Each structure stands twice: as C-alpha cells, then as structure tokens.
Amino acid sequence: MTSKDPASPGHRPGADHSKHNHAGHDHSRGDHAGHNHGPSGEKHGPGDGHDHSHANFLGPNTEMIFALASGAALIIGVLIDNFVGAAPGWLPTALFLLAYFFGGFFTLREAIDNLRQKKFEIDTLMLVAAAGAAALGAFAEGALLLFLFSLGHALEHYAMGRAKKAIEALAELAPPxxxxxxxxxxxxxxxxxxxxxxxxxxxxxxxxxxxxxxxxxxxxxxxxxxxxxxxxxxxxxxxxxxxxxxxxxxxxxxxxxxxxxxxxxxxxxxxxxxxxTESALAKVVKMVSEAETQKSPTQRFTEKFERIFVPAVLILAFVLLFAFVVIDEPFRDSFYRSMAVLVAASPCALAIATPSAVLSGVARAARGGVLVKGGAPLENLGSLTAIAFDKTGTLTEGKPRITDVVTASGVSEDELLRVTVAVEALSDHPLAQAIVTDGTARLNGAGIPAAGDLKSLTGRGVYATIGGETVWIGKAEMFGTDGIPALGQEMTTAVAQLREAGRTTMVVRQGGRDMGVIGLMDTPREAAKQALLKLKDIGITRMIMISGDNQKVADAIAKDVGLTEAWGDLMPEDKVEAIKKLRANEKVAMVGDGVNDAPAMASATVGIAMGAAGSDVALETADVALMADNLAHLPFAVDLSRKTRSIILQNTILSLGIVAVLVPATIMGMSIGAAVAVHEGSTLIVVFNALRLLALRNRYAESPVAAQA
Missing domain, CATH: 2.70.150.10 (Calcium-transporting ATPase, cytoplasmic transduction domain A)
Structure with missing residues (x-):
C-alpha cells in the first residue's frame, strides 16, 4: 500500500524531508508491507526498497485489485472446468494462467528485486512452488497458491499501512x-x-x-x-x-x-x-519514524533464529525432493511435497510479529505524548522493576516556595514579611525571588517599606537598611560571626525544627531584634504523588529519589510524594554510580530533565526525560521522552510497553506454533493451497493483533480527553 508523499504539496509536517524522509522511508516509492524475511534480516516493509509504485497505474490499491482479479479468474476457471462441460478445454487453463499473471505480478517483481540483492526469500519460494505446480499440470493449485499469497500480502500491506498512517498523521498536524x-x-x-x-x-x-x-x-x-x-x-x-x-x-x-x-x-x-524543520513536532515525527528501524531484543532474537532456520528449511526441502528414492511414490509427489514444505516453513509471520507490534506501540505512544525511540526501550520499559527519579524539576516544581513563616515573640507575620520582601526585592537570587513572589501574595496588597544599600555575604545571606536600621537575612550560621550578634534560643530552636522537616531556612533580624524565620521548600508536583501510586499499582516495586540536596530534604520530599527510598547528598557522578548499583540487581529507569541527569540516564536500562517538548537536550539524550512536563504520562508509557511485550510474545508463540504444525502436516501430505491459506492467515492474525495497540485506551488519563489524544 502506498502512502502519501510527504514531500508533495499540501503535506507539510514541518520537517526537512530532503534530510530525513521519515527515517529513510521514501513514501513516494510506495509502502510495501512490513516483513522481515530471510537470513539477511533485511526489512521487508516500508522503506525497504521494494517498489510497487511503478505499477500503481490503477491507484494505491493496484495490488489488491490484482489479487482480487487473480481470485476471480481462478474461481471462474474452476467453475467452468467442473460444471460447464460444453466449454472448450483450453478455457479453464487460460483462466488459470490469467490468475497466475495477476497473482504473480507483484510477487515476481519483488522476487527479482530480492535476487538482485542476492536474497532468497519467501516471494521466490512461492514462485518456485507455483512453477512446480504448473510443471506437474496442476495449474489450478498453482493459481490458488499465488492468489492466496498475493491476497494475504495485499491485506497485510493495508493493515501495516494503518500503523504507518498513525505516525504520518503527526506530520500533518502543523498547518501548511x-x-x-x-x-x-x-x-x-x-x-x-x-x-x-x-x-x-x-x-x-x-x-x-x-x-x-x-x-x-x-x-x-x-x-x-x-x-x-x-x-x-x-x-x-x-x-x-x-x-x-x-x-x-x-x-x-x-x-x-x-x-x-x-x-x-x-x-x-x-x-x-x-x-x-526544528520544531518539537518536526523532531517527534523524525524520531518516531526513526524508531521503526531500532530493533528490539525480541526482534534481534528472531533474526538470529531465522539465520539458522531458513537454511535448515532449504536443506529439508532439498532432501524431500529425493523422498521417492526411499518410499514408493513418483517424483511428482516428492517434488510437490517439497514445494509445500517451502511454503509452510516460511518464517513470514515470525518476522512480522515484532516489527508490527513495535510500530503500533511507538505510534500509539506518540499520540499519547510519549516519544519512545525504538523497539529496545519500548520492550525494556515494560520489564522495569525499579525507577529512580531526580528531585528538582521532576518530582518537584524546581521553584522554591514559602512553606513556613515562624515569627518571634511580639512580631506579626505581616511585619516580618514586609521587612523581608523589601530587602529581598533588591536581590536576584532564586530564593530571594521566591520570597518576594510568595511574600507579596501573602501580604495581599499591604504596603512594603523602602529598602536600600543591599550588600551580599556570599553563601550566607544579605543585609540592607530600612529606615536607618540594618536588616540581616540569611542562614543561621551567618549570625554570631563577623560582628553579627548570635541568634536567641527561640530562633535557634525554630531553625532546628524547620531543618528537621527538610526546609531551607532564612532568618530575619532588624536592628537588634530577631524577627523570625522563613522556611522554603521546592514543593512536590501535584501530579507526582498520583503518578507514583499508579506506578506502584502497575507493579514497580522500588521507586527511589536521587538528589544532590541534603538527606533530610530528600527524605521530606520522598515522604510527601510516596517514594520508597531517598538518596541525598549525591553529586552528578554519584548519581551515575547509584544507577549502576541499582542496575546490577534489577532493570531500572532513570527519570530526569535530560540535562544534568544525562549521564545517569545513559547508565540506566531506560533513560526517561521530562518536558521534552521544550528541551532539545531531553529529546536527544533520552530513550523515552515525556513530551509534557508531567509525570502523569509515565504510568501510561509503562502500561503500553507491557501490553506491547505481551502482544510480541503472543505473536511469536503463534507464528512458531503455526510453523511447527504446518511443516509436519505438509510432509504428511497437506496441499500447497491449504498450507498457503493457514500461513497467510497466521500472518494477518499477527498483524491485526499488533494493530490493537493503536486503539489502546489510556487507563491512567486524568480525563477522557487524554485517552483520545
């Protein structure tokens, strides 16, 4: 089935197709199926070089039309041969030959392409079997073989085109x-x-x-x-x-x-x-398309299996040619049996089992705001037992907020905040900005005095003047040094209590009077707690926060969001070692912002980046990217991966099971036509089973809208 040419007018995905035509998938040449046959492991599918567009003179459904024409000629020929005695004897044979032409047209072209590339694949085997049937005078059976094979391929191409269109639809989102x-x-x-x-x-x-x-x-x-x-x-x-x-x-x-x-x-x-060409959408289209070419562990296994299996089948078929030497039967029967085994043992369904599921899974993930870069991370994501999270910007907002205001005896909260906001408004430090923003909101329009002469004590705090009095704001350690009077017992106790709760503290003194302590904290994301609960329900047994903050802050955040463990006081290189330690015992993902956490993400089984829609680095470094800056999509991604793994397993068992049944059945006498029918039927079952992923509902969506996204 051919797809719309992304380079054509009116189709503007916002990407430079001269540079990345859907990861090398030149759709102007036509989309021919999604197989991966033969010992070479070459892709037999979209972008594989099998070019049917040169014969699409009847439109994009030419292959289906030819398959149906083959079937019509076959059926008419059989009816005339069996029920119209007055018809000339050559007419049924002519109709069977016509069925050969329509059924073998695309198969012959592809077989020639394969042979030019020194590949001996299923298309060639089918032609050999059909030619053998014709040599034996069994024109009807040969026509049936080509009809069923061409119909199976046409339907398969159509089904796989559905998954391709789901990806190409992304490219059409941007207006032209x-x-x-x-x-x-x-x-x-x-x-x-x-x-x-x-x-x-x-x-x-x-x-x-x-x-x-x-x-x-x-x-x-x-x-x-x-x-x-x-x-x-x-x-x-x-x-x-x-x-x-x-x-x-x-x-x-x-x-x-x-x-x-x-x-x-x-x-x-x-x-x-x-x-x-550089928009988030263009990059998603490019990376999702490229993800089709990234092989999963199961796909690599099946390709290794095929490299052994296909030569074994060819040897078996050759040996069966000489069965007439051992058993009492004519060469004709031995030849026919050998051709039937070639058809039955083709690993067509096995080869398409994993790529079809990966393609559908990657497309469904992209529609749900999750970019998965290929089959390997898609499979690995579903096998995780542990997930490590960076704190800042992942589990938390990355913006400190005022959480506590503790005033000294005789001081009101408004009085403390007015003085603090006045001084901190002169500073550009992130903590100062947080105090100004939240303090102003708490004051609700109350007047703020004028402050001036701000000076900074690096790493400790600041001081300024208000109404001729000096105001100090900073860490408790600033007081009692460099001529600054020490804190009273009331403030010392308040600081200790806030720090025990994981707060960053800022002590405020005006003149000779302690005014109070302000506690700040990088507040947890609203969606983090719910996302972690859902991950626990899915079966993630360990969820660890790894952070550069001190252990008490890490413990406080971990307790708030519901993590099982928190590891604090970690430098970037320590995070890498922590991930390696975890990975030594289990499969672990690292979730971060894709910038500071890139080394740790690279060391994990799967690296997952947050907020990738706005971050080029996150898109480039991660195996999986949550396009929204929201953990809520992570449970869906893990669930989708597990469903994909399940479907890959189902497809693999079905395809191997069919081969295991068909090979002995054809040796025992099953006809070529029956073998083709079962063979092609299994291939279609595998493809349509994989396509179920495109309709997977997001059970973890915040609302029904997300499931339709």
Whole structure:
C-alpha cells in the first residue's frame, strides 16, 4: 500500500524531508508491507526498497485489485472446468494462467528485486512452488497458491499501512501556512519560510504553525497533539519579550507554545523561536519514524533464529525432493511435497510479529505524548522493576516556595514579611525571588517599606537598611560571626525544627531584634504523588529519589510524594554510580530533565526525560521522552510497553506454533493451497493483533480527553 508523499504539496509536517524522509522511508516509492524475511534480516516493509509504485497505474490499491482479479479468474476457471462441460478445454487453463499473471505480478517483481540483492526469500519460494505446480499440470493449485499469497500480502500491506498512517498523521498536524506580520504588513506565507523572530498571528480555534512564545493575548491551548496533556493549558504573554528572545529555553510553560497545537477562544500573537524543520513536532515525527528501524531484543532474537532456520528449511526441502528414492511414490509427489514444505516453513509471520507490534506501540505512544525511540526501550520499559527519579524539576516544581513563616515573640507575620520582601526585592537570587513572589501574595496588597544599600555575604545571606536600621537575612550560621550578634534560643530552636522537616531556612533580624524565620521548600508536583501510586499499582516495586540536596530534604520530599527510598547528598557522578548499583540487581529507569541527569540516564536500562517538548537536550539524550512536563504520562508509557511485550510474545508463540504444525502436516501430505491459506492467515492474525495497540485506551488519563489524544 502506498502512502502519501510527504514531500508533495499540501503535506507539510514541518520537517526537512530532503534530510530525513521519515527515517529513510521514501513514501513516494510506495509502502510495501512490513516483513522481515530471510537470513539477511533485511526489512521487508516500508522503506525497504521494494517498489510497487511503478505499477500503481490503477491507484494505491493496484495490488489488491490484482489479487482480487487473480481470485476471480481462478474461481471462474474452476467453475467452468467442473460444471460447464460444453466449454472448450483450453478455457479453464487460460483462466488459470490469467490468475497466475495477476497473482504473480507483484510477487515476481519483488522476487527479482530480492535476487538482485542476492536474497532468497519467501516471494521466490512461492514462485518456485507455483512453477512446480504448473510443471506437474496442476495449474489450478498453482493459481490458488499465488492468489492466496498475493491476497494475504495485499491485506497485510493495508493493515501495516494503518500503523504507518498513525505516525504520518503527526506530520500533518502543523498547518501548511502561517499568518505573519512583518514591518507592519500582515501576509500568509508557507511555514517553511518562517524565520526566527517572526510574529505569527493565530486566530481562535486555529492550529499553531510554529514553536515560540506568546507576546500578545491570552488563550487556552490544546497541547494534546504534541504533549498528550488531557486538558487545554492557559497561556499568557511573556513578561519580558527581550529576555525571552535572548533566552528562549528559559521561557515558562505558561507562555511557551508549539506547532500543531490548537488555539482556544482567544486570538494570540507569538514570536517564532524555531524554524519549521526544528520544531518539537518536526523532531517527534523524525524520531518516531526513526524508531521503526531500532530493533528490539525480541526482534534481534528472531533474526538470529531465522539465520539458522531458513537454511535448515532449504536443506529439508532439498532432501524431500529425493523422498521417492526411499518410499514408493513418483517424483511428482516428492517434488510437490517439497514445494509445500517451502511454503509452510516460511518464517513470514515470525518476522512480522515484532516489527508490527513495535510500530503500533511507538505510534500509539506518540499520540499519547510519549516519544519512545525504538523497539529496545519500548520492550525494556515494560520489564522495569525499579525507577529512580531526580528531585528538582521532576518530582518537584524546581521553584522554591514559602512553606513556613515562624515569627518571634511580639512580631506579626505581616511585619516580618514586609521587612523581608523589601530587602529581598533588591536581590536576584532564586530564593530571594521566591520570597518576594510568595511574600507579596501573602501580604495581599499591604504596603512594603523602602529598602536600600543591599550588600551580599556570599553563601550566607544579605543585609540592607530600612529606615536607618540594618536588616540581616540569611542562614543561621551567618549570625554570631563577623560582628553579627548570635541568634536567641527561640530562633535557634525554630531553625532546628524547620531543618528537621527538610526546609531551607532564612532568618530575619532588624536592628537588634530577631524577627523570625522563613522556611522554603521546592514543593512536590501535584501530579507526582498520583503518578507514583499508579506506578506502584502497575507493579514497580522500588521507586527511589536521587538528589544532590541534603538527606533530610530528600527524605521530606520522598515522604510527601510516596517514594520508597531517598538518596541525598549525591553529586552528578554519584548519581551515575547509584544507577549502576541499582542496575546490577534489577532493570531500572532513570527519570530526569535530560540535562544534568544525562549521564545517569545513559547508565540506566531506560533513560526517561521530562518536558521534552521544550528541551532539545531531553529529546536527544533520552530513550523515552515525556513530551509534557508531567509525570502523569509515565504510568501510561509503562502500561503500553507491557501490553506491547505481551502482544510480541503472543505473536511469536503463534507464528512458531503455526510453523511447527504446518511443516509436519505438509510432509504428511497437506496441499500447497491449504498450507498457503493457514500461513497467510497466521500472518494477518499477527498483524491485526499488533494493530490493537493503536486503539489502546489510556487507563491512567486524568480525563477522557487524554485517552483520545
């Protein structure tokens, strides 16, 4: 079955097809099946070089039309031969030969291609068997063989095309044109002509044509096509367009947008940060397509098996040619039996068992916002017993928040916060920014005094002046040194209690009076706890947090989100050693942001990156990428992998079982036609069983919308 040419007009996936035509799958040449026959292990499927488009003069379904024409000629020939006595004797034979022509047309072309590549595969075996039947005068049986084989292939190609289309549909999400404002003039241009820095106008309910950040307007955007998120995400303009332009990777999620997503009811304007060939969607299309070529452990095993099995079958068929020497039968019967064994023992279903499941699984994962880079990580993901998580940005928001405000005797919370916010507003430290943001919100509009003369004590804290008095804010260790009076017992006790709970503490003193302590913590993600509970239900027995924070902070976060273990005080190289230690005893995944955690992810059985839609590094380094910055998709990915492993096992057992039954059956006398019928039937069962993955429901979705994403 041929697919739409991605290079043709109107089909603009946002990727440079001259560089990566779906991972080398040149669809302009036609999609011919998804087999992997023969000892060579060469792919017999989309992009394998088997070119049927040169004969698609009747449209994309030419192969199916030829197969049905073969069947019609065969049936008419049989009816005339058996029920129309007055018909000329040559007519049934002519119809059988016509069936040979239509049934063998594509098979012959492919056999010639194979022989040119020095490959002796199933197509050649079928032609030899059909020619042998004709040599014996059994034209009807030979025609039946070619009809069933060609029909099986045509149906198989159609079924595999369904999985291919699921991937190609990703490429069609981005619109072909964009509405751009340049120098005050608005015009519509092809997305390929978009430049970084262009302003794109997006009307309500339109698909976005480029990656970028919002500079004007508010809206809710359905990001499910790219990230798999179940509900639309509210978007607002960036606070500082110049800063966003200079550091596009630091733009917050509430302002970042992606090509292929769907705008809500508000008109927005976005500034382009990536060309169409570099958008998150384009990279997903490219990587998902490339994932088809990445072989899984089971696929590598079946290819090794075929390298031994196929020569053994050829030797068996050759030996059976001389059965007439041992048993009392004519050479004709021995030859016929040998041809039947060749057909029955073809590893067609076995070869397609794993690729079809992997292709369907990868396509379904991509539609659910999970990028899986090939068969190996797809299978390995389902075999995990342990998952290690980075803390910052994975289990937590990566943004410290005020969790506790402890005031000294005689000091109100508002008084403490007003002084603290006034001083910290002069600092650009992340903890200072967190205090200003959360403190201002807690003050609810209360007046904040003016502060000045900010000075920093590196690694310890800051001090400034308010109304002529010095205000110190910093770690407890700052007090009692360098002429700064020591803390009183009340504050010392409060600091100790907050630190025991895993809080980062900032002590505040104004003049000679201790005012209080503010506790901060990198708060857990809302989705983390639920995701971990679901992973536990699936059967992940160990879930470990590995973090560079101190052990008490790690323990506090682990307890909050429901982890089984927490390992703190780890440097990046220590994380790698921790993963290696875990992997020595079990299969373990490492979940991180794909940047600082890349070495640990590479050491794990499966590396899983969070928020890959906005991170080039995450897309490149991980085996599995959760496109949304959300752990909620991880249980779905593991569940999908386990379903894929189950279907691969079912397909492998079925295909080997059919061969195990057919080979002795044909030796004992089963006809070629019956062997072909069972053989092709098993191949179709294997393919359609794999296609069930495309319809797999996301049982872990936050809402029904996610299951349809």
């Amino acid at each position: 044109t964009a509405r751009v404002r340049r120098d005050g003039v608005t015009s519509e241009i092809p997305v390929e002509e978009l430049e970084i820095g262009d302003t794109v106008i997006v009307r309500p309910n339109e698909r976005l044509s480029a990656d970028g950040f919002v500079i004007l307007g508010n809206s809710a955007i359905n990001q499910a096509p790219v990230t798999g998120e179940s509900i639309p995400v509210d978007k607002a303009p960036v606070a500082d367009p110049a800063l966003a332009r200079a550091r596009p990777n630091s733009v917050l999620a509430e302002s970042r947008v992606f090509a292929g997503t769907i705008n809500g009811s508000g008109a927005i304007e976005i500034e382009v940060t990536r060309r169409s």
